[in-house]
Each structure stands twice: as structure tokens, then as C-alpha cells.
Amino acid sequence: DTAVSQTPKYLVTQMGNDKSIKCEQNLGHDTMYWYKQDSKKFLKIMFSYNNKELIINETVPNRFSPKSPDKAHLNLHINSLELGDSAVYFCASSPFDRPRNTEAFFGQGTRLTVV
Amino acid sequence: AQKITQTQPGMFVQEKEAVTLDCTYDTSDPSYGLFWYKQPSSGEMIFLIYQGSYDQQNATEGRYSLNFQKARKSANLVISASQLGDSAMYFCAMREGGTGGFKTIFGAGTRLFVKA
Numbered sequence: 001d002t003a004v005s006q007t008p009k010y011l012v013t014q015m016g017n018d019k020s021i022k023c024e025q026n027l028g029h030d031t032m033y034w035y036k037q038d039s040k041k042f043l044k045i046m047f048s049y050n051n052k053e054l055i056i057n058e059t060v061p062n063r064f065s066p067k068s069p070d071k072a073h074l075n076l077h078i079n080s081l082e083l084g085d086s087a088v089y090f091c092a093s094s095p096f097d098r099p100r101n102t103e104a105f106f107g108q109g110t111r112l113t114v115v
Numbered sequence: 116a117q118k119i120t121q122t123q124p125g126m127f128v129q130e131k132e133a134v135t136l137d138c139t140y141d142t143s144d145p146s147y148g149l150f151w152y153k154q155p156s157s158g159e160m161i162f163l164i165y166q167g168s169y170d171q172q173n174a175t176e177g178r179y180s181l182n183f184q185k186a187r188k189s190a191n192l193v194i195s196a197s198q199l200g201d202s203a204m205y206f207c208a209m210r211e212g213g214t215g216g217f218k219t220i221f222g223a224g225t226r227l228f229v230k231a
Binding site: 035041044056090092094104105106111 | 135148152154158162204206210217219220221223224
């Protein structure tokens with residue numbers, strides 16, 4: 001009974017392609033996130049959604065478009081993939097009603113390699 | 116500006132000894148949360164410990180304790196009795212925000228190597 005699950009775990013694709021990463025959480029959380037971890041292991045928040053609504057967008061290129069069909073799902077679609085998009089992408093979730101004292105629960109990550 | 120600073124890119128510790136991983140943070144919000152996560156080589160992010168800005172006592176979770184010095188804005192992680200399985204990346208993180216949304220931001224991480 002995985003709490004936050006992402007698919008796929010690995011994704012290898014050519015430059016210029018469009019790809020999606022799916023994320024689902026079964027924790028009943030209101031808030032979901034996408035993080036990017038680069039080759040130097042630096043974790044940077046990309047987006048935050050609360051109850052299907054975008055609340056944080058951290059200066060991410062327009063080629064990245066999150067979609068939240070319901071509060072348990074937050075998918076990430078990437079258009080026209082570039083070499084620099086190669087990274088590990090983490091989905092995470094947390095409850096909104098305890099905003100500061102609750103850790104984010106992370107998915108296992110999706111390693112995206114653009115060739 | 117860096118909000119979370121981890122100044123030790125890598126640390127070595129002998130098995131069974133204690134180690135302190137440094138973390139300083141910067142915020143003007145009086146209410147915030149501080150977290151430590153472990154990322155082993157398998158890649159998953161594992162929550163270790165939490166400290167609230169209003170908590171009077173330092174947080175402890177088993178072999179992990181958080182040395183919280185609010186005036187100095189530091190939240191160092193202490194791992195006692197290191198084990199080989201503690202070898203991993205460790206991230207300090209802060210959760211802050213308000214009506215515009217809450218987010219958890221991470222430091223650059225410290226890679227810990229435990230020697231047998």
C-alpha cells in the first residue's frame with residue numbers, strides 16, 4: 001500500500017519528445033508537489049497544488065505543465081524535452097491543515113534521461 | 116538568497132561514533148518547521164525528524180536528535196552510534212509559507228560516509 005507512487009520509475013527519451021510522469025497519493029492529503037533533483041542532488045520545488053489548484057509555480061519553463069485531475073493525482077507533462085531536463089523528479093504530498101509541522105511524503109522518484 | 120545552508124558537502128564518521136550534520140536557515144516568518152531527510156543510494160527520500168519553531172525542546176527520534184538553536188537559526192542533526200546503513204545523503208529542509216501556499220525548501224545536502 002504505497003503512499004505516494006510515481007510512474008514510470010525510469011524514463012529515457014530523445015530530445016524534442018513530449019512525456020508525462022504520473023503521481024498518485026492515497027494518504028488523503030490536500031497538497032501535492034513536484035520537485036526536481038539535479039545531478040548535484042539539489043532538490044528544487046517546481047509546483048505545488050492544493051485541492052487541484054495551482055498555488056506555487058517556481059519559475060519553471062512553460063514546457064512543464066502540471067495537471068491535477070483530482071486531489072489524489074498530480075501529473076507532470078513535459079513538452080519538447082531538452083538535455084537539461086535530465087534529472088530525478090519527485091512527487092510529494094502533505095496535508096494542508098497542519099501546514100508547518102508535517103513532512104512531505106515523497107514518491108520513489110522518476111529518473112528522466114534525455115538523449 | 117539561500118534559505119537553507121548545509122556547509123558540509125561530505126562527512127566521514129567511524130562506525131558507532133556520533134556525528135553532527137550542520138544546517139542553518141533563514142526566514143522572517145515566526146512560524147516554520149524544520150525537517151531532516153535521508154536519501155540512500157537507492158534514491159528514496161526518508162523523513163527522519165521534525166522541529167517546530169515554537170517547540171521548546173529539541174526533537175529526538177531514536178538515534179536522531181535535532182540541536183535547535185533558534186537565535187542562531189541553526190538546526191543541526193546529530194546521529195548517535197553511527198551504523199554502516201547511515202551512509203547516505205542528508206537534507207535539511209524548512210517548511211514555511213502562508214495563504215499563498217506552503218512549501219518545503221531543501222538545503223544542498225551532506226553526503227555521510229560511515230567507515231567500518
